[in-house]
Amino acid sequence: MGKEISQAVIRRMPRYYRYLGELLDEGVERISSNELSVKMKVTASQIRQDLNNFGGFGQQGYGYNVQYLYSEIGKILGLEQQHNIIVAGAGNLGQALANYSNFEKLGFIIIGLFDINPNLKGTTVRGVPIMMLDELEEFATTHKIDIAALTMPKDTADPLANRLVKLGIHAIWNFAHLDLDLVEQDVVVENVHLSDSLMQLSYNMLQNQKEHHKEYQKEQQLEQQKEKKL
Amino acid sequence: MGKEISQAVIRRMPRYYRYLGELLDEGVERISSNELSVKMKVTASQIRQDLNNFGGFGQQGYGYNVQYLYSEIGKILGLEQQHNIIVAGAGNLGQALANYSNFEKLGFIIIGLFDINPNLKGTTVRGVPIMMLDELEEFATTHKIDIAALTMPKDTADPLANRLVKLGIHAIWNFAHLDLDLVEQDVVVENVHLSDSLMQLSYNMLQNQKEHHKEYQKEQQLEQQKEKKL
């Protein structure tokens, strides 16, 4: 019952949320799946199908109320509750995350950074304290931690992830370039593999170039044929 | 002819590449699709299908030569050529990218950071110079730029992206939280939307909790039934 909603659908929800947020800012009150589909460059059918996985948020003959739909998608994505995040690894990436104020607007609050570099001990990033990793257990007893972001080198990620899970953290935002090998089940992991993303870009660049080259060759052939005819 | 290979397949290629690299480091000489499928937690069928989009890299009765397959996938992903990257936005994220040495191992070299903050002018990150955005055009005439990473605030992303495209850069690695609106076609864009990723994590956390709650309730019911019987 309540068959699982596919991750393909889930991945699209934040994008809907973003567009609806923009419409809200622009003061738009209502929008039809068709209008939205044009803006977002997807089919209206997909929008309606996606939304109806979660319930009927629209009204025949009217469309969707932007404010209402926006807040409903927020609820679906769990944004009405605050999420406390710790970042394991206070290197550049970790500090970049702590500095990124947009997460806060969505209710994701970074409450602490952890590292092993003693030089960082006691310093802060945008008011967020950097602590030593061996203070983690103590910190966990006095703070509610919902999500741990892993931004440390990949060779230390596995044991640390398992240590975090033991502390009761069941959501990991993994920036380390490996697939975590977790002892315990039912931990939610979201991977951000930047080099994978870069390689995908690289592949698509290459394809793009190849297509160009083909087109160029075709043009050349046509020109040669023209010349022959003259 | 040569029907397009789906992005679903492309997205998996870097992961194959990563696992093969690890096997190579471990000195493993050959591997069957079945062995690899166990390691990677995918089906052997998928591995063979994916690879055969690009050609027959294996040998019946033997499997795949790790070294060979690794290098072939590297070629497919365009890793045998160097890619020069500039980063537009030398904030924390931009600097984090410049500091991340792993990209270099894959042939992605960050050759310059650009920002509008005059305090950053003349400074460097890991030897990479930070320049002012108005020096961009000049820099482009003297350097080959393959990829531009956008890490600046989203309201400046669109015009800058179009400015980059005009300079002949046709690959954009977009970290700004919007869908770029590009005037010119045939630009390859790879989006990294960190807040989207975080929202997906949030959704999955919520689902996970709900399932737990259900299981817990079931257990409670069972216990109550037991008690009644006694």
Place this chain on the structure above:
DNA sequence: TAGATTGTTAATCGATTAACAATC
């Protein structure tokens, strides 16, 4: 040669799109 394992075709499954009756 016999055994193993690929490459590839066929079957299944899931996701997207189209169509339209329901209804505001």
Place this chain on the structure above:
DNA sequence: TAGATTGTTAATCGATTAACAATC
């Protein structure tokens, strides 16, 4: 009421898995 647009069912398309003949 007539027009618009949803929610939903049906049709199509694509991706994944299974099966097996080809072949090393």
